[in-house]
């Protein structure tokens with residue numbers, strides 16, 4: 001009987017759990033793109049969370065991510081193009097890290113973006129015309 005209940009419970013799980021939607025999955029993409037994080041602060045960013053809005057460095061209006069500010073230093077990795085899917089993103093501050101590789105062109109698709117600070121990184125390549 002217990003086993004049967006367990007099986008039923010497992011069957012029900014997918015309907016109960018609200019996982020991150022496509023828009024919000026940009027943030028786990030960023031977590032994945034961070035290669036070194038000595039503070040390990042992004043270990044707490046989890047794809048199974050119902051919302052990324054309480055994550056460190058993330059601010060929302062309603063359920064939409066509007067601000068992404070990584071205050072911790074000494075990160076290495078790259079900026080993932082998935083950040084360009086955050087349609088309500090207004091302020092993006094990834095300054096004083098050590099991100100390398102080109103700035104993804106997708107980032108400049110975000111129409112809402114009014115403030116972008118990528119200073120003091122190891123980024124290479126051209127800055128897109130859209131900006």
Ligand SMILES: *[C@@H]1O[C@H](CO)[C@@H](O)[C@H](O)[C@H]1NC(C)=O
Nearest residue numbers: 070071093095096115116117
């Ligand atoms: C970005 O964050 C740094 C601190 O991490 C701050 O000094 C800087 O002024 C911020 N840039 C903008 C444009 O707000």
Ligand SMILES: *[C@@H]1O[C@H](CO)[C@@H](O)[C@H](O)[C@H]1NC(C)=O
Nearest residue numbers: 073074075095096097098120
């Ligand atoms: C650049 O960022 C590093 C941390 O990643 C920091 O130690 C350094 O002071 C920063 N340099 C400037 C000019 O802000």
Ligand SMILES: *[C@@H]1O[C@H](CO)[C@@H](O)[C@H](O)[C@H]1NC(C)=O
Nearest residue numbers: 074076077097098099100122
């Ligand atoms: C920044 O990253 C590059 C490679 O990604 C590495 O060679 C360099 O040592 C890093 N600089 C600092 C200050 O961590």
